[in-house]
Amino acid sequence: MTPAFRRQRALADYTLAALARRRGKNIGLVAIYALVVFVVASALLFSSALRHEADTVLAETPELIVQNLVMGRHDMIEGNAIAALAGIRGVTRAKGRLWGYFYDSVNGANYTLMVPLDPERALAPGEAMIGEGVPRARGMFWDTAPLFLSRQPGDLVRFDVVERLSSESALVSTDLILLNEADFRDFFRLPDGVYTDIAVTVRNPREIETIMSKAGRLLPEARFITRDDISRTYQKLFSWREGIMVALAAAALLAFAIFAAEKASGLSAEEAREIGILKAVGWNMTDVIAMKLWEGALISVGAFLIGTLTGYLHVFAFKAGLFAPILKGWSVIYPDFALTPRFDGVQIAALFLITVLPYTAATLVPVWRVAAADPDQVMR
């Protein structure tokens, strides 16, 4: 073991003993510090997870959606528009979509009813697939419990639940009920040959503007929504939620700044005297600063690790329970989903930079001021 290593070990040993001496104060300090890191880490991880969620949703969205407008409002679109759109060069597929909303007076929740486009999810008459929030809202505690929907008093439609949708994209699928096309038309008393809108898939997404232009000439009353439009809508939605998190994080950082500024304003008489004693018995300025660096590092890195780990567990293991009610939406059915665990090194590094470094710097300024003075002056 080299003398330099032994010196650092001796300084670290002294630091640990010094921290243990003021155990109550230091535990309180680490707790407050870790709480600030926890809030900021939760905000960063939650925001990142929400953006990931948006990306997941968008990955399954068609490049173009065509909707019919009547008096500026969305209305059903005739099925012959599908053939017209499919005939445009560059369009690989055009398919009519059927979806709508249903208000469930039993519990005041709104469901999204939809006919799946994916042939693998085709349903037989009387069957349904439901999002994970539906059985929760309805109290359907066992997997094979049938779903009863009532459009008006005395009317009850039964569906057999064949599958519950995974929670991977529960933020948008939690209130979803997938039905067979005939059941959907019957439920909403919808005639054949009309659709809610048309999903268009194109060969080359860069040609979307050209295809929209051609489609606009064919369907002058229609509204065209691209994936980018949806992306912007989601970004606004998630940005609003992220904004709340940023505000929370900013408040936590402000508290942290006040805390660091208080630390930078000076040492207590007891701390200054201790530095004076250490200098008098032969420690030099760099020994004192190294010891205080150990102290600052043990407190700040300890609080950083505790705060980041608890923030990670809060967001990904406990589903951001503290923030979720205000962030996940306004529906009666709050999504109960687990965000996909993600570890973003840049975010963690940023968190380290904005929490550990300022505290360490704030700790060192008054120490340097005292340690640079003669011991006689400090101890007076």
Next chain:
Amino acid sequence: MISLHAVTKLYNEGRPGEVRAVDNVSLEIERDAVTVFKGPSGSGKTTLLSIIGCMARPSAGRVLIDGRLVSGLPERFLTEERRSTFGFVFQRFNLIRGLSLLENVTLPAAPLGEDPREVEARALARLEALGLAGKAAMPVEYLSGGETQRAAIARALINDAPILIADEPTANLDTELTHRFLDIVGALRDEGRTVIMTSHDPRIWQADHVNAVISMQDGRIVGEYA
């Protein structure tokens, strides 16, 4: 030989409340001897001791230790001089509460990068010589007055400092403990160490072990007795 030439120390220099704690003092202190500064409170004894021990810098004048000029040294070299040459026993002993006796005694050796087992063995030997071996693990706040003083002496000597500086070391001790302290001082002198003390206490400056007494008043030397 420790030599001071026209040493002056001002506190709050150039500001309201400026204090001339030491005023144009010149003197020489023999090595391997016991020297005591006496005088009333505020006479400049402690300040002069701090300057001799490289804990404070003079506002004017020069300090030489064995011919080496130390008064103008930068902080780093001044600390090195203090560490290698002096051991301090403060008036209130200034042990660090919450640390054990052994941790306090080894404190001056911590930044030297020595083998911790060697430092610990040295500290235990020093504590044993001072009758404190059985209390090594005890937090210092539980030691008696005499034990605290001996602990401070053990800490002062852990780096084998050739000069021991003690500021009013018997101020809070009874007669028996004062005599025991003087016995320790005598033993240290016999080991070949230099001891420089301040004291109000006639039992100290009249003791047989003391080789020189320097009397101070208002920051000046007003008498020297061998």
